[in-house]
Amino acid sequence: MASRSVSPGGALLRASRMFSMPAPLPPPAQEAAQATFRSHSDTATSAYPTHQVITTLSHARKEGDWGLKRPLPLRSTTKSSTPMLRIKGIDTIEQITDYTSGADHGLSLLKFQELGLPISTPSSRISSLSRSDSGARSVFDDDIDCTDIAAKDRAKLVDQRWRFSGPWLAGMSPGDFKKYLAEKVRPRRTAFRNFLKEKIARGLNETAKERALDRAEEEPPEVTVESILDEQVTEYLREVRNQNAILYQLVGEFLDLAPLKPPSDITSDQLMGNQRVTLAPDTRNPYAQHGPPKTHPSAGLSYIRTGAYMENHPVYGPQKEHKPVEARVLRPRSSQHHSAKLGIAGFVSESQAGDNIHNQKSGKSPLRHFDPELQGGAKLYVQPELASVDSDGKLRIKIKDSVDLEAELVARELIGEGEGLFGQQPKQVEEVSKETLRRHYSTKTSRGAQDYGISMDS
Amino acid sequence: MIIRNFGVRHGRQVLSAPPSAPSCLRLLSTQTTTAVAGNEAAVEQLAALSATHAAREARLAAKRQEREIAAMPSKFKKFIAYQKETEKLGSEIERRYLPDEIIRNPPHDASLEDLLAAQCHMGHHVSRWNPANSRYIYGQRSDIHIISLEQTAAHLRRAARVVEEVAYYGGLILFVGNRKGQMPIVTRMAEMAGACHLFQKWTPGCITNKDVLLQGGQLKIVDETDRELQGFDEHLRDCRPVTPDLVVCLNPLENYSMLRECAVATIPTVGIVDTDADPSWVTYQIPANDDSLRSVALIAGVLGRAGERGQQRRLEDAKQGVVAWQTPKDVTTFVNRVNKNIKAEAAAKEKKRLAEGGPDDNGLKPADLMTEEEVLAEMFGPGAVPSKY
Structure with missing residues (x-):
């Protein structure tokens, strides 16, 4: 279909930033169901952002100019150190611009991108006990990231699609x-x-x-x-x-x-009964187990295709492991069935089940014991391994079941904690402060009482 | 103060520093006059001892200082060299965005891109529209009406032409913008166009009831090159307050009474018409966003520039002797009346003189009382008078 020719102004408008703002998404199902969304935490954000977050230049922000219908009130927009807004209405019937802060999701995105994790397809084994999860692939792999499929090929390519x-x-x-x-x-x-x-x-x-x-x-x-x-x-x-x-x-x-994953175990009823056990055909579609995603499976969080890159340290050289990150224990393990909740880069993740370093029965692991004395809660270093977006739009981060101690020390050292690992810490160059110099050179100038021969030495 | 503790108490420096006797004396004399004779020797000894010690300290300090000073030039050279080496690094920002640039230095014409960047296309919520504006509306998006950029540009050009020509013909222009934040815009455009500005509330009746409200306002008569003319005091005392010849209104919605008065007084008006405003309130509409200060600044800037061009053209033509505007009728009448009076007065005086036979107004000059020889001597000097005469 040939696009209709438009006037120069229309072409400009179509390419403008205002027109490139996406339409807001429907709110997460769980929050929409409850008339007034109340989370366990008053600082919790909704599962995924529904509106585009916008920002502006510092000069323009001082004038209240956000590129919108009218300048925004300076009192509520100039004080934030994270100038991000989400616009709910450029103009409303009350003649105001409806906006709220968008820093929550904006900062979550920045923090997630700092992790350097690629987004992978959801794992087929949700609580995988195996160490290697070979089922995860990048969502940008060519054969599973395709939406432009002819109608006759749709059935054939059912295992490679995410949009149905x-x-x-x-x-x-x-x-x-x-x-x-x-x-x-x-x-x-x-x-x-x-x-x-x-x-x-x-x-x-x-x-x-x-x-x-x-x-x-x-x-x-x-x-x-x-x-x-x-x-x-x-x-x-x-x-x-x-x-x-x-x-x-x-x-x-x-x-x-959308394809369905057949149940993995056949119930005794079906085995005992006379009728033939007939199940849906098995599928290799990664979204069959937990449902297809609503948006592109990356959700725009990260565009890197693989985590198989090496980090370089200025002193220690290339690192075998990625930099571990500090996670906060949001809730320790309460029982055998409830794993501990960890906060990583603003996202909640669950600790791995099974026998691993986060799951030691002995010792005072912060994952098992809640310490009320600790200001801000217990923190520990974890190694994020995989991230995927589920069909509800929530980000799931899977952490490795162990953290390389060496990598943790290097990470600590990089932020100024801990001692030098291998060599000595770089020597501090002794600098003469301005104050000392000034005092030194001003010995000949007048110094109040001393000019009169009164010394303060003793 | 006890003198034997003096050395200890006042330290080495007093005694070591070139022991100027007067200061010592002054010190002692101010403190005490009863020095015990036996202690004088001890004081001297102590003074000598601390003097040598302090002298050594001073020498060391001086050396240290010299060393540092000696080290300074090389460090400074290094610093300069480093600075020279690194000054070429980094990027040069040739054009940076400054929000008030559009007020300080507005463009002569607004391109579609300028209008788009200044948010001129954003109308009001679709439910607030005035259907009379449908011809300016391009469509709707995000629940607001989008004003067609071509319409804005065309209407802005037309309005700029109006402002320019009114300025060229010596008209009085009034710029009105009394929303919050529009003061710098209005004053700047009035400054450019040599016009009047209003950034506060319009006092209702300033046009329809001007004789009462604007009574006693200062007026002046200027010539074609804008120089003030004297001799019109009598006329200025009697004449009525002036009204503008063109009113530019940046926010017509808040100035209904003013625009109504202008309409009554047949004063043309230019106004920014947003999608919720009635375009029939103003004579020359500019369909654009009137809420954004950036949009208003751009449109006002273009109009101010147009006024500036008109004034420049008018003054240049005046220098060439071309005057496009006509003197107001009341001023012409006054001038004619004054001329007539002067002529009549002169005629009456002449008539009176002739009737009385008296000397004319000029009176006697010294030359009238001199002989012709004296006059010649006065004119050419005593030696210049021909002898044969």
Whole structure:
């Protein structure tokens, strides 16, 4: 489709910053459900930002100029050291610009980018006990980051897509599912029958062709879609009714449903029962387990494709491990089932289960014991390993189950804590302060009482 | 003070520093006059001892100081060399954004990019629109109306032309902007265009009831090169207060009464019309955002520049003897009346003189009482008078 030609002013407007502001996202489902969102913490931010955060130059900020309809009040916009705002309305019916601070999510983004973590696809094993998680890949890998797919290839490339026009059935509530059936699915009955006719015709043609090849005969004339009778379709439906996998595949292709991961363990009911155990076909789509993401799976948090880079230290050279970061223990382990919550770069992460350094039963680990004496809570160094955005838009950071002690010492040293690790700390160059120099050179000048021969020595 | 403790108490420096006798004397005399004879020797001994010690200290200090001074030039040279080496490093910022640049040095014409950058395109919330502005509206976005930049640019050019020509024809322009923060804009544009400004509340009736409200305001009569003319006191005492010939209003919504008075007095007006304003309030509309100070500053700056151009053209033409404007009728009448009076007075005086036969006004000059020879001598000097005469 050729774009309509626009006037010069229109072209300018289309390229302007105001027009490039994205439309706000719907608020996170959990917060939207509660009329007044109350979190456990009064400083908690919503799971993901819904509005674009804007900032302005320092000179313009002093004038209140944020590039909006009117200058913003200086009292509330000039005092912050993190000038970030989210604009809820450029102009409202009350003739005011509706804005709030956007520093919470803005700083979270900056802090996350400081970690240098790539965003990977969600892990198939959520509480993985294995040390290596080979299931994670960068969300920018070419074969899984594609949205421009022709309609006929959609079913074929189902394992590589993250955007589907249909819903992810496992994430729907029963009410939503019923509504979906009534509003979206039922009106498409005839379309589905036509879709089945196509399928039947293709199947018939393929088998006929194969048979002809086997018998070295001439190819029979093709069966057209129109020649398939309604009775044939009904018969086919009866056939596949008991074959869940095939039926799901057909329905999923027709409605473009997001793929579902079949349950990993088969319940005893199914094993004991007489009926055949038929499950949805297994899929290799990384979003099948927890649902496809709402936005691009990176959520714009990080654009680096891999974490396989090496950090360099000015003195110690290239480092084997990435710099560990200090995490705050938000909640120690309460029981066997609740792992400890850690705050890393403004995001909440859970400590790894299983036998690891964060999970020692002996000793006074801050992850097991809450120390009320500690100002600001306990902190410990952790090594973030993977980050992924789940289908709710929340960022999940997975930490390694151990921290390299050497890397921790280097990290401590870089921020001025701890002793020199390998060599000696650089010598401080002794500098003569200005005050000393001034005093030194002013011995000949008048010094009040001393001019009169009165010394203060004794 | 006890004199034997003097040395201890006042330390070495007093005694070591070139022991000037007068100061010592003064010290002693101010403190005590009863020196015990036996202690004098001890004092002298102590003084000598501390003097040698202090002298050594002073020498050391002097040496240290010399060393440092000697070290300074090399350090300074190093510093200068370092500075020279590093001054080429870094980037040079040739053009930086200064918010008040648009007020101090506004452009002569606003391009579409300028208008866009100055937020001129942002109208009000769609529910606040005045349908009469639909011709200026390009569309809506983020729940506000977007004003067409082409419309703004075209209307701004037209208004600038109006301001320029009014200034060229010697008209009196009034710039009005009485929203918060518009004072520097209004004063600057009035300064450029040689016009009047108003950044406070418009007193209602200043046009329709000017004879009462503006009574006693100062007026002056100027010629074509803006020099004040004398001799019009009588006229200025009698004449009515003036009204502007063009009013430029940056916020028409708050100045309804003023614009109404202008309409009644058939004074043309130029106004920034946002999407919620009524465009029929002003004669020459400029559809633009009137809330942003940057937008207002840009539009006002272009108008101020236009006024400046008009004034310059007028003064240049006046130097060439071309005067485009006409003297107001009341002034012409006054001048004619005064001339007529003067002529009539002179005629009456002449008539009276002739009737009385008296001397004319000029009176006698010394030359009238001199002989012709004396006059010649006066004119050419005594030697210049021809002898044969």
